[in-house]
Amino acid sequence: MTQHSDQPSNPKRRQLIQSAAAAFGVAALHAPAADAAGSHAAPAAGASAPAAASDTVDVVVVGAGLSGLTAARELLRKGHSVAVLEGRDRVGGRTWTIPVGTRRYDIGGQFVGPSQDRIRALVTEFGLRLQPVYSDAKHIWELPGQRIEFTGTVPSLSLIAKIDLGRLIDKMNQIAQAVGTTAPWAAPDAAALDAMTLAQWVREHSFSESTRHFATIMTRAVLGADPDEISVLYWAYYVAQGDSIEMLISGAGGAQDSVIEGGSQQLSLRMAQELGAAVRLTQPARRVVQAADGVDVYTDTARIHARYAILALPPAMAAGIAFEPSLAGDRRELQSRAPMGRYAKVVLTYDKPFWREHGYAGDVASLQGPVVATYDDASLEGSALLGFIGGDSERAWRSLSAEARKAAVLDCFARWFGPEALKPVAYAEKDWTIDDWTNGAPATILPPGVLSRLGPALRQPIGRIHWAGTETALRWTGYMDGAIRAGEQTAKDVLGLLSS
Ligand SMILES: Cc1cc2nc3c(=O)[nH]c(=O)nc-3n(C[C@H](O)[C@H](O)[C@H](O)COP(=O)(O)OP(=O)(O)OC[C@H]3O[C@@H](n4cnc5c(N)ncnc54)[C@H](O)[C@@H]3O)c2cc1C
Numbered sequence: 001m002t003q004h005s006d007q008p009s010n011p012k013r014r015q016l017i018q019s020a021a022a023a024f025g026v027a028a029l030h031a032p033a034a035d036a037a038g039s040h041a042a043p044a045a046g047a048s049a050p051a052a053a054s055d056t057v058d059v060v061v062v063g064a065g066l067s068g069l070t071a072a073r074e075l076l077r078k079g080h081s082v083a084v085l086e087g088r089d090r091v092g093g094r095t096w097t098i099p100v101g102t103r104r105y106d107i108g109g110q111f112v113g114p115s116q117d118r119i120r121a122l123v124t125e126f127g128l129r130l131q132p133v134y135s136d137a138k139h140i141w142e143l144p145g146q147r148i149e150f151t152g153t154v155p156s157l158s159l160i161a162k163i164d165l166g167r168l169i170d171k172m173n174q175i176a177q178a179v180g181t182t183a184p185w186a187a188p189d190a191a192a193l194d195a196m197t198l199a200q201w202v203r204e205h206s207f208s209e210s211t212r213h214f215a216t217i218m219t220r221a222v223l224g225a226d227p228d229e230i231s232v233l234y235w236a237y238y239v240a241q242g243d244s245i246e247m248l249i250s251g252a253g254g255a256q257d258s259v260i261e262g263g264s265q266q267l268s269l270r271m272a273q274e275l276g277a278a279v280r281l282t283q284p285a286r287r288v289v290q291a292a293d294g295v296d297v298y299t300d301t302a303r304i305h306a307r308y309a310i311l312a313l314p315p316a317m318a319a320g321i322a323f324e325p326s327l328a329g330d331r332r333e334l335q336s337r338a339p340m341g342r343y344a345k346v347v348l349t350y351d352k353p354f355w356r357e358h359g360y361a362g363d364v365a366s367l368q369g370p371v372v373a374t375y376d377d378a379s380l381e382g383s384a385l386l387g388f389i390g391g392d393s394e395r396a397w398r399s400l401s402a403e404a405r406k407a408a409v410l411d412c413f414a415r416w417f418g419p420e421a422l423k424p425v426a427y428a429e430k431d432w433t434i435d436d437w438t439n440g441a442p443a444t445i446l447p448p449g450v451l452s453r454l455g456p457a458l459r460q461p462i463g464r465i466h467w468a469g470t471e472t473a474l475r476w477t478g479y480m481d482g483a484i485r486a487g488e489q490t491a492k493d494v495l496g497l498l499s500s
Pocket of ligand 1: 062063064065066067068085086087088091092093094095107108109110111112283284285286312313314317318320321343344345432437438441442443468469470471478479480481483
């Protein structure tokens with residue numbers, strides 16, 4: 001029998017639910033995660049004894065990434081019972097901190113920017129520290145037939161190319177401000193901006209080849225897509241969410257300003273610890289059934305009945321879940337028309353940061369690829385370089401053998417920083433494009449015609465189903481900060497309903 005409560009769980013009820021948890025075999029699901037990262041600070045069963053392990057809870061959350069865990073934690077803190085269903089055998093979703101050689105590195109989301117106040121608050125709450133990226137040295141841009149080395153923020157292009165690039169960036173920032181973050185589909189020129197790819201727009205608003213190359217590197221690195229795959233409206237919205245193009249692409253002072261010492265997955269591991277037995281790993285949601293008295297979420301082995309469900313995963317992943325009744329309005333169509341970017345990340349560790357000794361910061365923006373963007377890992381003791389392979393670069397790279405993929409990556413780093421780069425102590429790669437639980441990264445990309453028509457369906461609840469995940473954030477969508485922000489917001493919305 002379903003038991004709902006808008007009140008804090010009382011000890012008797014808690015006890016009942018704990019017994020149910022034991023009967024349900026929840027403890028077994030919290031055995032240390034068996035992923036390659038050995039990321040096991042898996043929550044101890046019943047660590048904080050939440051009323052969360054029953055098959056009847058106030059709110060069932062699907063997805064134990066930053067967003068789902070944030071939402072669940074907020075609800076638990078307000079006294080509501082929750083269950084968090086996660087398909088993987090670990091928490092953290094698109095954040096994952098894995099051993100590479102003797103230390104641990106982020107093979108997923110990593111960087112934190114100065115205006116990302118939600119993630120910064122969580123870092124502080126957990127007593128973690130941010131480490132600024134190493135940037136006070138030479139940067140490299142690699143355009144076809146041209147290698148540009150520069151210090152500061154502006155690459156040493158010809159005057160005319162600089163003016164062209166500066167104008168393009170200013171124009172896009174202005175459009176982004178007009179489009180805004182709350183309802184881009186309602187912006188004055190939404191339909192026209194959404195009818196055009198970014199590639200078309202860049203061609204119309206630039207005359208220099210280097211500006212067009214810049215646009216390709218930018219979207220490959222930021223979104224894992226080429227400019228001909230996304231609409232101008234979507235890009236403008238993405239830029240608005242992250243303040244400006246400069247903010248999205250910059251290291252120091254921008255979205256790539258700092259990293260979390262010890263890795264960003266710690267945030268999810270800590271939240272999961274607090275949630276204890278509420279987090280159920282390897283329990284993918286397969287079916288969501290809404291009825292008058294609540295919502296049932298079915299996994300392969302369990303049925304969770306709740307008053308509300310929060311689905312904290314990208315639209316493309318929600319498309320893999322069956323809904324009864326069928327999703328209302330535009331949501332179903334949105335889910336089938338909102339793919340993820342194509343994105344892989346590599347980490348290379350070395351005996352010493354030899355690139356620093358040669359005067360390089362370790363960051364590169366390259367059109368030649370396959371690696372399109374790199375950074376110095378910013379670790380204090382270790383020395384590592386990391387790289388991103390995005391958009392069409394990833395497509396070509398993905399089809400190579402494992403040895404050829406590694407060789408292609410090493411070749412890039414040797415081209416930029418010299419032959420010492422050919423001998424890393426350890427090498428790791430992860431192609432998120434072929435990850436079953438993400439289907440691409442770092443975030444959702446929207447081609448022309450989608451955001452203006454189907455945008456409202458991103459956040460609009462359907463009956464008892466509420467959406468979270470970075471894709472629903474009102475700020476910093478696509479980023480870890482957006483994921484946390486969206487989790488907080490959706491928890492607030494659902495809390496309002498639970499207490500009404
Ligand atoms: C390589 C890479 C680099 C990145 N770099 C940065 C960066 O430097 N800075 C930054 O801020 N962000 C970065 N990001 C993006 C950032 O990691 C994400 O925006 C953020 O982690 C998303 O969190 P989320 O909770 O919204 O979604 P997710 O982390 O995707 O969580 C969703 C969860 O749902 C689970 N799931 C899916 N389907 C089901 C189902 N049917 N049932 C149950 N569970 C399911 C998934 O396994 C996943 O755990 C990067 C991402 C990647 C992959």
